[in-house]
Amino acid sequence: MIERRTVFTAGLAAGASVLVAACSSGQTGGSGQAGNTAPEPPKAKITAEPAVDAKDAPVNKPVTVKVTEGTLVEVKLTNPGGEAVPGELNAEKTAWTSSEPLGYGKSYTYAVKAAGSDNKTAELTGAFNTVKPAKEVRATLNPADDAEVGVAMPISVKFTAPVKNRAEAQKALEVKTSKDVEGAWAWLSDRQADWRPKEFWPANTEVDVSAKLYGIDLGGGNYVKADVTTKFKIGRNQVVKINTPDHVMKVYRDDEEHASYPCSNGKDADPNLNTPNGTLIVMTREPVGDFSNPQYGYTNVKKKWACRISNHGEFIHENEENHGNIGKANTSHGCVNLYEKDAKAYFDSALIGDPVVITGSKASMPTTSDVLDWLLDWKTWQSKSAI
Incomplete structure (x- = not known):
């Protein structure tokens, strides 16, 4: 944590009350004569949180210094570098609160003085240590x-x-x-x-x-x-909707159709190669995407105007090599293929976070990636809260 110089020279922290001045009285023995009475301790009582000698003090809670039967005259809370931690007194000068988080694994030192209602001075000194993370x-x-x-x-x-x-x-x-x-x-x-x-x-x-x-x-x-x-x-409300058997990708703005593009989606006959059902989002926009996949026998495959819509491997992109099937048949390995001019037009209109709603496939998008937010219904989503 960055430690800055204090605005006000006043006080340290935590839960210790200190009385300065002796507090014993007695009589002399033997001669039977009364002895001298020790001075009364000051009435002002200073407490601090964290207390003097505290260990593992939290760093995200303010340090407080308070006094009863008196007012705070001087409050200094010093970090290991010798700099004062900033803080503020209340209007009554009975409480001081730090205004800056503390650092991990550090020792802070108090030097506090208060004037009591009896015109005597009380002091609090000492140090505490903050928590040190593993x-x-x-x-x-x-x-x-x-x-x-x-x-x-x-x-x-x-x-x-x-x-x-x-x-x-x-x-x-x-x-x-x-x-x-x-x-x-x-x-x-x-x-x-x-x-x-x-x-x-x-x-x-x-x-x-x-x-x-x-x-x-x-x-x-x-x-x-x-x-x-x-x-x-x-941004603006834009939603892509694809019903895979229709071979059409429709773009809606404010619930009205804004554009319509012929497309070829994942192979209908093979659920492993479907463009899976689900509400996905645009995750990246890549002017040129690498679609090499040795598992299916193709390498060094580059396609233009690629918008990733899942971590499962699906994109919306141009594929002029599949030109004859676009708008007619689903022959891709899961991506949404568009003509180059349409892919460019959609790419230019897309924002990260735009929804892409896919229906009509035999397979549904698995909930295995780190972007599954819209694949869960609202009740299931709420059940994943920790509080």
Whole structure:
């Protein structure tokens, strides 16, 4: 964590109360004469959280210093580099709160003074240590900042290590939208959580996602390295619909037909080579795609204007070599083949996250890839939430 100089020289943290000044009294013995009474301790009592000598203190909670029967005069919380951690006093000068996250595996030192209602000074000094992760895990968010995406685009959080405490991680995820949108998080694996709307996004929705994951214990001593955020926009409403026996790919804008292209889809007779049923999304746009597949006897096969629609191997792309079957017969190995001019026109219109709805095939898309969001019904999707 970046540690900056404090704005206000006031205070350290956590749950320890300290009285400075002796607190014993007694009488002299032997002679029977009364002895001197020790000074009264100051009335002001200082507490801090984390307490002095605390171990494994959290890094994602503010440090607080409080006083009763007095006011805080000086609060310093110093990091290992000797720099003060910034924080603020309340108006009554009875509480100080840090305003910057702490660093992992570091020692912080308190130097606190308070003026008591009895005009005596109380002090708190000492140090505490923050939690030291066994491993710092990186989290990433997709879509990226400022992206414009299609109406089926999911939000995806991925981790570089398995997440055991999924509920705690999910509580740190927040989605804000400029339009009312019902949606939910679902864990698609122990390293990935996706958020998708119940129905396709409303066009032109602005989306703000925050994953305040820093300091979250993922389990097994793994902690997230840093918070991540993203802001992106949903574009126009465009949906592709393909009923494979029809040999036609139709493009809809706002539920009205916008374009229609003859196509050749996966072979009808072989379910392993069908263009499988399901709601898929455009995942990549590649001006030239490599479709080599030695398993089926072809190598160094390059096709233009390729839009990937699954991690199962399906694309929408030009295939002039299959020109005679386009619009007439399904002869591909699963891809949607178009004439080159049509493939270019569609490619230019497509956004990452556009839905592609396929029906009419003998086979359905398997739910084995990391982009299966729209292959699950809403009830099943909700069941994958950790909270």
